[in-house]
Amino acid sequence: MFKFLKFIKTYPGILYSLFLIIFIPLVFYLVTLFSVNAFQKNINSVLQTKAILAENIINVFTPGLLSQPNILERKIEQITKENPEIKKLRFIKQENGEFKIIASQDPKEIGAFISDPSLAISWSQGQATAKKIKINGTRFWRVDKPIFDPQTGKKIGIVSLALSLEQSDLLITRLIHISYAIVIIANVLILFLILQHTRLFSYVALYKKLQEVDRMKDEFIRMATHELRSPIINIRGYIEVLSEKIEPSLDEEEKEYLRRIDISAKNLGNLIDDILQVSRIQQGRLDITPKRIQPETVIKEVIKELELKAQKKGLKLVFQPREEPLYIMANPNRLREIIFNLVNNAIKYTPKGWVKIETQADKIRKKYHISVVDTGIGISAQAQTKLFQKFYRVRTRETADIPGTGLGLWISKELCQKMGGQIFLESMEGKGSKFTLIFPLAS
Ligand SMILES: Nc1ncnc2c1ncn2[C@@H]1O[C@H](COP(=O)(O)OP(=O)(O)OP(=O)(O)O)[C@@H](O)[C@H]1O
Ligand SMILES: [Mg+2]
Numbered sequence: 001m002f003k004f005l006k007f008i009k010t011y012p013g014i015l016y017s018l019f020l021i022i023f024i025p026l027v028f029y030l031v032t033l034f035s036v037n038a039f040q041k042n043i044n045s046v047l048q049t050k051a052i053l054a055e056n057i058i059n060v061f062t063p064g065l066l067s068q069p070n071i072l073e074r075k076i077e078q079i080t081k082e083n084p085e086i087k088k089l090r091f092i093k094q095e096n097g098e099f100k101i102i103a104s105q106d107p108k109e110i111g112a113f114i115s116d117p118s119l120a121i122s123w124s125q126g127q128a129t130a131k132k133i134k135i136n137g138t139r140f141w142r143v144d145k146p147i148f149d150p151q152t153g154k155k156i157g158i159v160s161l162a163l164s165l166e167q168s169d170l171l172i173t174r175l176i177h178i179s180y181a182i183v184i185i186a187n188v189l190i191l192f193l194i195l196q197h198t199r200l201f202s203y204v205a206l207y208k209k210l211q212e213v214d215r216m217k218d219e220f221i222r223m224a225t226h227e228l229r230s231p232i233i234n235i236r237g238y239i240e241v242l243s244e245k246i247e248p249s250l251d252e253e254e255k256e257y258l259r260r261i262d263i264s265a266k267n268l269g270n271l272i273d274d275i276l277q278v279s280r281i282q283q284g285r286l287d288i289t290p291k292r293i294q295p296e297t298v299i300k301e302v303i304k305e306l307e308l309k310a311q312k313k314g315l316k317l318v319f320q321p322r323e324e325p326l327y328i329m330a331n332p333n334r335l336r337e338i339i340f341n342l343v344n345n346a347i348k349y350t351p352k353g354w355v356k357i358e359t360q361a362d363k364i365r366k367k368y369h370i371s372v373v374d375t376g377i378g379i380s381a382q383a384q385t386k387l388f389q390k391f392y393r394v395r396t397r398e399t400a401d402i403p404g405t406g407l408g409l410w411i412s413k414e415l416c417q418k419m420g421g422q423i424f425l426e427s428m429e430g431k432g433s434k435f436t437l438i439f440p441l442a443s
Helices: 002-010 013-061 069-082 117-125 166-249 252-282 295-312 332-348 408-418
Strands: 086-095 098-104 129-135 138-148 155-164 291-293 316-321 328-330 354-362 367-374 422-428 432-440
Touching (some): 013 155, 098 117, 138 166, 291 332, 295 332, 295 354, 328 432, 332 354, 332 367, 408 422
Antiparallel strands (some): 367 432, 422 432
C-alpha cells in the first residue's frame, strides 16, 4: 500500500490515467444501462395497456356471439389481420370447472380443454389478468378477461389474447447494441488518449534526463578545458624562451618548424578559450552586469591589441567616431570580447584593403551603433543565415587555410543579447562585410 502511494506521488499522472480507464467507461456503462432499462419499462407498460385495450374492444361485441363459433372465427381472422401483433386470440367457455376453447386463431385447438391457472384466476376474480409469457423464445403480453352476459350479468366465457413483444424487444436489443458500440468506441478513444499521455510522460522523463546529461557535458567541458589550459600556457612560454635562446643558431627550415609549433599551440589555446567561454555562457557563470561606460575606451583598447596583426597583413585599421564621446549601458569586459571577435574576424577574412570601426548615436531612439566594416571576402546570403550558429564556418577556397572554430560569432551574439544589445550583419560576397552592434544609450 505504501509502495503504491509512493508510486502515485512520483507519477501523479497515473491517477489521471486510472480515472480515464475506469471511471469514464463506468459512467458511460451505467448511464446506458439506466436509459435502456427506463425505456424498456415504458415500452412494456404501453404494450400492456394496448393489450388490455384490445381485449376490452373485443369483449364488447362477443357475448352475443359465444354460441356462434363460426362468426367468432371470422371475427378472429379479421381482428388478427388488422392487428398483426396479436399472436393468439381464443374464446373460451367454462364447462364443469374446466376451460374449453370454442374459437381460436389456431383451428386445431378448437374443442380442446386447457387448464391454466391464470384463466382460473381471471374467472374467479371476474376481471382481466395480464402477465408476460415466453413462447419459443418470443415474449408476449397475455391478457385473459371474463365475458359477461349483458342481460344477466353472469360470466359466460373468457377472451384470451397474447400480444407479441417482438418489435419492442428488437428495438431494445438494437438500442443496447448501439450503446455497447458507443461504449467500446469511447473506450478505444480513451485508451488512445492514455497511450498518448504515457508517451508524453516518457518524453518528459527523457527531457529531464537530457537536461541532466547536458549539464554533465557542460561541467565536463569546463573541467577538461580548464585542465588543458595550463599545459598550453606552459608550452607557449617555453617556445618563447626557446626561440629567444636558440633562434640565432637555427637555419631557416628549423625556424619555420618553431614558428609552426607556436602557431599550433596558439590555435589550440584559442580553441580552449572559446570552449571555456561557451560553457561559462551556457552555465550562466559569466558576469554580464551592464555598467555606464564609454565604448570608445573599449574600442581603443581592442585596436591597440590588434594593430600589429593588421599591420602584418598590410591592412589599415581605422577608428572613425562620428559623434562626441557618449555613454552606453554594457559590461566593459564582455563588450571588449565582442569587439575583439568582430575586428579579429575582419582582419582574418580581409586579404587586402582596410578594416574600419565606426560609431554612431541615434539620440531619438536612444541607441548607440558600433560597426566593424571590412573590404574582405564577404559572406554569401546563404551562409549569412547560419553564421551565428555554434561551430559554423564558411568553407570556401579563401577560408580553407584560416584557422578558427566557428564559435566567435556565437559567443558575440550571446553576450550581446544577454546585455540587452543586438547584432546585425550586412555583407556582399567579394566586397566586404559590416557587423553592427546596437546598445542602449545611457542617460
Ligand atoms: N568579417 C568577415 N568576413 C568574412 N567572413 C567572416 C567574417 N567574420 C566571420 N566570417 C565567417 O563566419 C565564420 C564564423 O565566424 P566565427 O568568428 O564564429 O568563427 P571563426 O572566426 O571561424 O573561429 P573563432 O571561433 O576562432 O572566431 C567564419 O568561419 C567565417 O567564415
Ligand atoms: Mg572568429
